[in-house]
Structures are given as C-alpha cells and as structure tokens.
Amino acid sequence: MIWFALTLLAFALGVVLQLHLQSRPLLRTLLNPTLLATVLVGIVLLLTRTSYDTYTRATEPISAFLAPAVVALAVPLYRLRGLLARQWRALLLGGAAGTLAGVALDTLLPRALGLSPDVQRALATAPATSPVALQLADITGATPALAATLAVLSGLLGALILPAFLTRLGVRHPLARGIALGAVAHGIGTARAREEGELTGAASSIGMGLAALVVTLVVAARG
C-alpha cells in the first residue's frame, strides 16, 4: 500500500512543481511529473532493497487504468473528427512516415553498434506505446520488461527533447507537432502534446494509434 501512495504523491509533487515553473520552460520540461515520480520511487526502492516485483504488485491498481486510458484517447479524436477528417493526409502520411523512419533507425543502429540481440529486439518496438511493446515482446522474443521500459523511456525522452527540437526545425502547426510527438513518443509524448492544446493532443493520439499499428505490422512482416 505504501508504494501505491508514494507513486501517487511523487507524481502529484511533480505536477505541483511543474505548475510553479510556468516561467521556466527548460526546467519545466526537465521536471516532467512521470520522470520525477520514476526517479523518486526508483531511489526509494533501491535504498530499501525492495524488489521490482513487490512494487509492481503494489501498484497494479494504477496500471489497471492504462488500458481504459488508451481507449479514452477516442474522446479527443471524436470531438475533433471534422477537422481530423479534413487533415487526414497530413496526419496519416506524416505519422506513418515518421514512425517508419524511427523504427528503421531503432532497428539498424543497434545492429551497427553490435548491441545484444535482446536489446536489439527491445529497441525496435520503442516507438510503440508500452502496452503494445509488451505484447509485441511475445512475437519478437525480447524480454517484456526491457521492451516496456525502453518504450516508456523513449516516450519520456521524446516528451523532454522533441517540443524544443520541433520548434528549432520550424514545425509550428499544432497538427504537425502533435503527429510528430505521437508517431515516436506515444503515451508520454501525447500527455506532453496535450499540454500544448487539445488539437496537438488529438493529433498525437492519432499518431500514437497509428504508430501502434505500423510497429505491429513491421514486426509481423519481419517475423
């Protein structure tokens, strides 16, 4: 029970700190509530020598909401259906091309660097949302926990670095920014995209759904 409480409180602390950093964009990005909660909980687990299994069991009630939250992404999509139907070309083609480029690099670069086969398999599904990466681990033969962790970390990294990167690239349209975040940074990227506005969030959830399908098809095609 204490791990459940600690996780909720660490995340809430992250949100509170972020609200107090409205005028400091860089610090605000670095103090992502997911990242802060992960680091705090991780440190306490290591200090108390608590196993990850114990922690996973204690926080099952949180994980149980992951699937309905993914389903809930249909709500912003439905609210903006008119606009999204008009912009399908940008969203579908942009998202699919981005995810494919990400998967290609995540597949080829580990091979070039000579990383172990297990890590190669886990990295290849990183652009898909963590529940998808978990299910795909059964097909690719990757260690499920590693595949999920790298997928989540990839989303976290994406949420941290991509908004500024896209701005530097001159990508300013909310739909283009959203689809770019969703195509490679899935759930956490979508949470970050929603901070920029509902339009960005909706485009990101389309990108996330599309990325799940693209990565699944790539894995199926290679399998």
Add this chain to the structure above:
Amino acid sequence: MTSQTAALPPAVRVVLGLGVLVGFAALGEGLMRLLHWPLPGSVVGMVLLLLALGSRVVRLHWIEPAADGLLGILGLLFVPATVGAIQFLGAGAEWGLWLLVMVAGLLLGAGVAGWLAGRLVRD
C-alpha cells in the same frame, strides 16, 4: 438522455464512463484473442469506441468525465512501468548506447513526421 446523465452525482458519472471505457478495452482484448491478431486490445478498443461514438451507440456525455479524468493523469499511469528501469541498471555504460539509439530514432522519426505533416496540412 443528456439531462438524465447530468442528473447523476459526479462520482457516478465517472463510474459509468469508466465502466464503458473498461468494457471497450475488454472487447478489444477479447476480439484480438479470438482472431489471434498481435494487436493490443486497448488500441483496438479505442478504434471500436470511435466507431461506437460515430454511430451513436455510445454517447459522448456518458464517457466524458471519466475520459477527461484519465487523460489528465496519463503520465501517472506509466510510472509503474518506467520504474522497471531499475532492473536494468546493471547494464551500466550500455545505457549510453541505448539512449543514443532512442534519441536518434526520436529525432529522425519526429523530424520526418513533423516536416511532412507540416507540408501536407491544408490551411
């Protein structure tokens, strides 16, 4: 129907919405198990819910409070999984290479998606 749902206590509206959302997640999961397709049930559930909303089988106001609540704390729901990183601290210096690969994939993928979508957006 709108007035009937609005008359419900707020907590019950959340419970109603959660029931529908979890139901669609279960539906997607069950369908994929039946068809033996390697697709995640929750993503299939999202597509099914979108179709149900479009055909008015499900009304938006049934699920809005629950959906907005869940999406508002999306970042929390990933924490139990991200904490799993502590199991792989033993990989040590290799983490640098893993992060390098992820950053490279993120920058190329998001760059391609953002650039292409930006060009294809209709004003």
